[in-house]
Amino acid sequence: MSNDTVLPPGLPAPRPMRDALDAPYWEGTRDHVLRVQRCQACQGWQWGPEWICHRCHSFDVGWEEVAPEGVVYSWERPWHPVHRALVEACPYTILLVELPHAGGIRMIGNLVGDPLQPFAIGDRVTAVFEDHDEADTPFTLVQWVREA
Numbered sequence: 001m002s003n004d005t006v007l008p009p010g011l012p013a014p015r016p017m018r019d020a021l022d023a024p025y026w027e028g029t030r031d032h033v034l035r036v037q038r039c040q041a042c043q044g045w046q047w048g049p050e051w052i053c054h055r056c057h058s059f060d061v062g063w064e065e066v067a068p069e070g071v072v073y074s075w076e077r078p079w080h081p082v083h084r085a086l087v088e089a090c091p092y093t094i095l096l097v098e099l100p101h102a103g104g105i106r107m108i109g110n111l112v113g114d115p116l117q118p119f120a121i122g123d124r125v126t127a128v129f130e131d132h133d134e135a136d137t138p139f140t141l142v143q144w145v146r147e148a
């Protein structure tokens with residue numbers, strides 16, 4: 001694992017759902033593209049992935065690429081490790097990022113850089129695609145960096 005990952009090695013690797021519902025998301029991250037669900041019937045955005053639209057209950061839910069840009073909606077900073085791999089990694093900062101280009105849906109990621117850097121709710125952030133090519137099944141995580 002490279003040294004430029006937000007969190008250290010030893011954490012469980014994410015796995016696409018067995019039913020492949022979220023496969024387009026994970027395939028997109030490998031290409032450094034952010035994809036989220038959008039209902040083809042009512043054009044509503046949603047996250048996380050579901051088989052039906054939250055709004056109109058259509059089964060015609062597709063995937064669209066969105067700008068990898070968001071704003072900080074909320075955050076937390078763990079100081080106590082919840083996994084043995086995180087013993088030396090605390091504190092780190094977890095963000096709940098709102099995507100204004102996708103109807104304001106929100107997703108979770110980690111803040112890249114100094115975990116104690118000052119930031120505020122509403123700050124603009126950009127996605128960073130963190131490749132884990134060394135994994136048995138390579139995957140890419142979406143992390144977030146503050147815009148200058």
Ligand SMILES: [Zn+2]
Pocket residue numbers: 039040041042043044053054055056057058
């Ligand atoms: Zn819909």
